[in-house]
Amino acid sequence: MMPMPITDAMFLLLESREHPLHVGGLQLYDVPDGAGPDYVYELYRQMLGAAEAQPLYRQRPRRSLASFGQWGWQDDDELDLEYHVRLSALPRPGKVRQLLELVSRLHGSLLDRHRPLWEFHLIDGLEGNRYATYTKVHHALVDGASAVRQLVRMMTTDPDDLDCLPFWAARPKSRSHAVNGVDLSDRLSAVAGGVSDALGIGPAVVRTALRTIQEQAATLPFQAPKTVLNVSIGGARRFAAQSWSLDRIRELGKRSGSTVNDIALAMSAGALRRYLLELNALPAAPLVAMVPVSLRGARLKSDATGNAVGTILCSLATDIPDPAVRLEQIMAAMSTSKEMYAELTPLQITALSALMVGGVGLAPLPGITRLTPPPFNLIISNVPGPTEDMYFNGAKLSGTYPVSFLLDGQAMNITLTSHAGSLDFGIVGCRRSLPHLQHLLGHLDAALEELERAVS
Incomplete structure (x- = not known):
């Protein structure tokens, strides 16, 4: 048995019936021209034939x-693929609303810990000659960036390539000495580097904490106001999803000197302001978002699995009516945090992030959510996706929507990913706590329009 890193094990330790801690994804595909009425069922049987799973999914x-x-x-030497890979169907012609209702139900159920922690659902009957897939994998196995890479890995840019394998299928073995899908030399190098990084954690955290206090643009933990988003939650979920043109957002970013992520945060801030005003529940103080940042890059293998995420706390300036000023404040907050992290190693960033959002780990304690202020109001995450049109055995990927997790005291999560020319938002909410979650989609659209009018 291979020991589990604490960054992965924490997702098993914090999980409960009310707080499933898997990450998911909803993908929409266009059925290829000329495909017969049994295309999706035949695809399902073909996928069941990929019985040799790679180590990660065993x-x-x-x-x-x-x-x-x-x-x-x-x-697991006896992987039951028919348990993990499932075929569902909407009543034809299935509406997107019905698809989102199905995903909401599927996402609220726990993964079976006696089996490998993943499921794949193939969904037939969607209107517009499309089908959908919904995947959920426990956060102990992969983070959001890893999940997107696994999705892209099973597809191709060639619409005529009909030899694609599903994400769990074993690929040709490499010559490296791999253990559970990760090269042994990489593990040893990571341990050696980790010891060096660990020696600098204390001074680095103190130095960065002092600078955080000095910087007016930085957001400190537990500055977030108590809102309707920060209540005890149940296990049932609602899911809403929609896409926006990436060119439209990039053009706005060019005019304002901001990044795509800055615009996405400003859209979310404007939508949340409208949503809370609609509920007569907008606090006087600005909402605070926890923004995950991937630590994969030059210092960490980009194809590694597991969790490699730091966190930034960002004020969403929801107390400011002017959308242009709100965007400027979000840009300043993100810039300050990125500058502070630039001097730290991934391990040091992870340690500091744990201190910044450590109050979330107390959420399972009875009454703690009601008695303490939230460390932040919600998570808003942006996971880069494929930049080109992608295909799976001739079917074109037309949309990919993240379906994330909720912790107690965090009744909403907004996660988005880029896909070819679009930015795809996935919003998860506690079914019991938050009414009219679908309204946020209209509010996101309105927030983008008001930003376009406000930015000269």
Whole structure:
């Protein structure tokens, strides 16, 4: 049994029936021209034929006395593919609304810990001669960036390539000495580098914390106001999704000197302001978003699995009516945080991030959500996706929408990903706590329009 890193094990430790901690994704595909009425069923049978799974998707969690109660990964020698890969159908012609209702129900159920922690749902009957797939994988296995890479890995830019394999299928073995899909030399290098990084955690955290206090643009933990977003939640979910033109957002970014992520945060801020005004629940103080930042790059292998994420706290300036001023404040807050992180290693960023949002780990304690201020109001995450049109066995990917998780005291999550020429938003909310979640889609559209009018 291979020990599980604490950054992965924490997602098993914090999980409960009310707080499933898997990440998901909804993809829409155009059925290829000339395909017969049984195309999706035939695709399902073909996928079941990919019975040899790569090591990552054969792992199941386990802990025992031998591991002193610590979580580890154990290989499942009897993977039941028909359990993990499932075929569903909407009543034809299935509306997008019905698809989102189905995904909402699927996303609220826990993964079985006696099996490898993933499911894949193939969904037939969607209007417009389309089909959908919904995938969920436990956050202990992959983070959002890893999940998107696994999705892209199973597709191709060639519409005539009919030899694509599903994401779980084993690929040709490399010559490296791999352990559970990760090169052993990479593990040893990571451990050696981690020891060096760990020695600098204390001074780095103190130095960065002092600078945070000095910087007026930085957002400190527990400055977030208590809102209707920060209540105890149940296990049922609502899911809403929509796409916007990436060219439209880039043009706005060019005019305002901002990034795509800045515009996405400003859209979310404007939509949340409208949504809370609609509920007569907008606080006087600005909402604070926790913004995950990927630590994959030059210092970390981009094809690694597991979790490699730091966090930034960003004021959304929802107390400001002017959308242009709101955008400027968001840009300043993000810039300050990125400058502070530039001097730190990934391990040091992870340690500092844990201190900044550590209050979330207390959420499972009875009454803690009601008695303490939230460390932040919600998570807003942007995961880069494919830049070109992608195909799976001739079917064109027409939309990809992240479906993220919620913690107690965090009744909403907004995650988005780029796909070819679009920016695809996925919004998850607690079904019991937040009414009219679909209204946020209209509010996002209105927020983008008001930004376009306000930015000269």
